[in-house]
Amino acid sequence: MTDFGGVLDLKIAYVNATFFTLDKDNLIFENGMMITEDNSISYIGQQLSELIDVEQIVDLKGKWVLPGLVNTHSHILMTLLRGKGDDMLLKPWLETKIWPLEQQYTTEIASVSAQLGILEMLKTGTTTFSDMFNPNGIDSDEIMESILSTGIRGAFSHTIFSMGSQIEQKRNLVEAERFAKKYKRVADGRLTTMVSPHSPYACRTEALLESLRIAKENELMVHTHVSETENEVYEIEKRYGVRPVEYLRSLGIFNQPTIMAHGVVLNDEEREILKHYDVRVAHNPISNLKLGSGIADIVSLLDSGIKVGIATDSVASNNNLDMFEEMRVAALLQKGMYKDATKLPAEKTLALATRIGAEAIGMGNTGSLEVGKKADFITIYPYDKEHLQPISAAYSHLLYAAHGNDICDVYIDGKNIVKDRVCLTIDEEKVIAEANRLQGKLVC
Template sequence: MKTVYVNAAFFTMNKKNQIFENGMMIVENQSIVYIGQHDPNKLIDIDQVVDLGGKWVLPGLVNTHSHVVMTLLRGSGDDMLLKPWLETKIWPMEKQFTTEIASTSAQLGILEMLKTGTTTFSDMFNPNGIDSDEVIHQISKTGIRGAFSQTIFSSETRMEQKANFKEAERFTKKYKMFAKGRLTTMVAPHSPYACNPETLIECVRIAEENDVGIHIHVSETEGEILEIENRYDVRPIEHLRQLGIFERPTVIAHGVFLNDEERAMLNQYGVRVAHNPISNLKLGSGIADIVSLLETGVKVGIATDSVASNNNFDMFEEIRTAALLQKGIYKDPTKFPVQLALSLATRIGAQAIGMEYTGSLEVNKKADFITINPYNKEHLQPISQAYSHLLYAARGNDVCDVYIDGKEVVKDGICLTIDEERVIAEANELKGTLSS
């Protein structure tokens, strides 16, 4: 099937940040085979022509750190610091999750992601008490692309820990290449404070033997820094380095408290950072210095974290917040310009989670893209300033259509792969079964 998309402005988000105002894109076998100005000579052997009616087209957004299984916990434990929030609210409620709750919660989160323009995500979920296979199968039906990874914690007994490792490795092997390659998994130790050295070393082994990356929360709060220093006499980054974590492709979520030496170490080992500005603000954790990370050469992606600490999956809001924070802390409006900010949520974000085959509109990249119709949106006027609006004015609910692998999964704001009414009704019913 060869489809051509015409009559649109294409924001490629390639390295040159090219824009094709009167553009044309041809998709064949789930990939882009042409992107550029409208060329009638290319309209040969075309099976389908899609007129986009002057919409803006950009790559699907990439959310580099999320927790979709926690979606039903939105609004639980507001206005709390991270440690008591996890220990007294989130983890106790997660222990009550059934497979049905986890599946519905994940579908609700992905529904929100898709409708607001996210086509790729990298996620960590707590497998405690749920059928992980059923949850990832339900996720596969939504059409989204991403990495869905079991969170690993240290257990109180060696027998429990051994069972956790066995299950994590089974899941990793089984779903490393799933849903025709749309879904994969990583090894996801929760954090250096929730995982002892033995656990982290075993995570490295699983990642190494199965050739997958590692996804872990690191340096999120000042309290974490002090806790790890008290336990091991080093800061979290050095602690993980000593244990061999960075020998594998690694994504660290947060990285709020990093010094110059640590940023240099992350660059040396090719470690990527998932930046969660709104979650870090809401939990009172702090503001990550993303400008310094980028200047050091570290790849950074934008992320939402869970909606329990955000409280939504709107990546447009996240990108804007990320940019404004850096301008504010540096007292310099030239920091974090439009093209850079958008690239961290598309091309560079995809690179950060090891999915270089998506994140920009280029030949041979996956046909993952979204459309926005600016003509009936007063906040996107004048349309001549489109690039500025995409960062400083656009909202997730401005997204009209969403395509993944060239397949339309959202059409005119309606999700085609998820029964919206059913999922919303079930989510509210199941939330009532949880005690807080």
């Protein structure tokens, strides 16, 4: 087993810190303690006077500790496309910029892009992600191996398209099924995959039905883009006579656990359908704004009892993977849209980016600091940061003032992945140099 900078299978006590559990009770332990054992949390609470069988004590020196953030929808292979196709609407952006550029990818370009994206995620506090990648022209096994080596947790999913010839479409589905079977559980469950038909507009009915079959046979979630723009809804209505949510429901897609990215254009009837089938939504506020797609009504989704996670989408439409910024924008948009400052308060928004987001992508064994959950956590040292003062308003600062660059340390499965803002599992200097070298090969 690879040691990602931590001591494996030891009973470790983390002391002298403020722990924000972000569990259902939103417990906070000042001068608290957390004990991890076998990659999971075995104790969280006030400082214990006696430590039994603890093999290592880590003094966190007053840091804030919270669960690792959960990014419920991303495209890390698009990291090298940051800054490409700015200021465009979704459809022309995809068809004239993003998809043509992805056609030029090699395995080397895709691997470096993935490493760069994960490096950014880790150093800004994301410990779990759910990603869709375009498999065109790359060795997906090699990419998955490079992801495994970073220590991150998540789901990396082969996107299914209905593009090109019938032979190409068949090859795409065969490869998607092979990938699903091989990677549905790897690294002791730290990484998995989902079945990811791109969208109702980029997949024919037979491709969606095949996606459903693959998901059912492999007991995997479905991850897809749905109702991102008004034009998309119009196109699907014109093509099939119903809106996207009803179309997918009629095919039986929602009989399988599903997370849909975006959900910007939804009505009350569609929210009822999503609630009935326990369909989860990955909310991408900054990407939706930048692409001019609109503002998703997250308050109505939550009021309907639908699980919602926060997400960044790709850096080609964001342009960063900072979940703190994403959370803040998500909360402020709902307050502004409703003209009601009580909407999406700090506690709820932080939960969407941690515990509820983890539940939304089927990884409820992380997302909060609770006994039995995985030891995935991040730290912030607030005392030398002007924007995190006064210290007494810490909970507010985590949403309204903090940003990804405030992260000091990142632990996943109890292993130290980022220490004092240095990633221990990725050669940062090499990846950045290679990213700039390879980006010049992409021309559109």
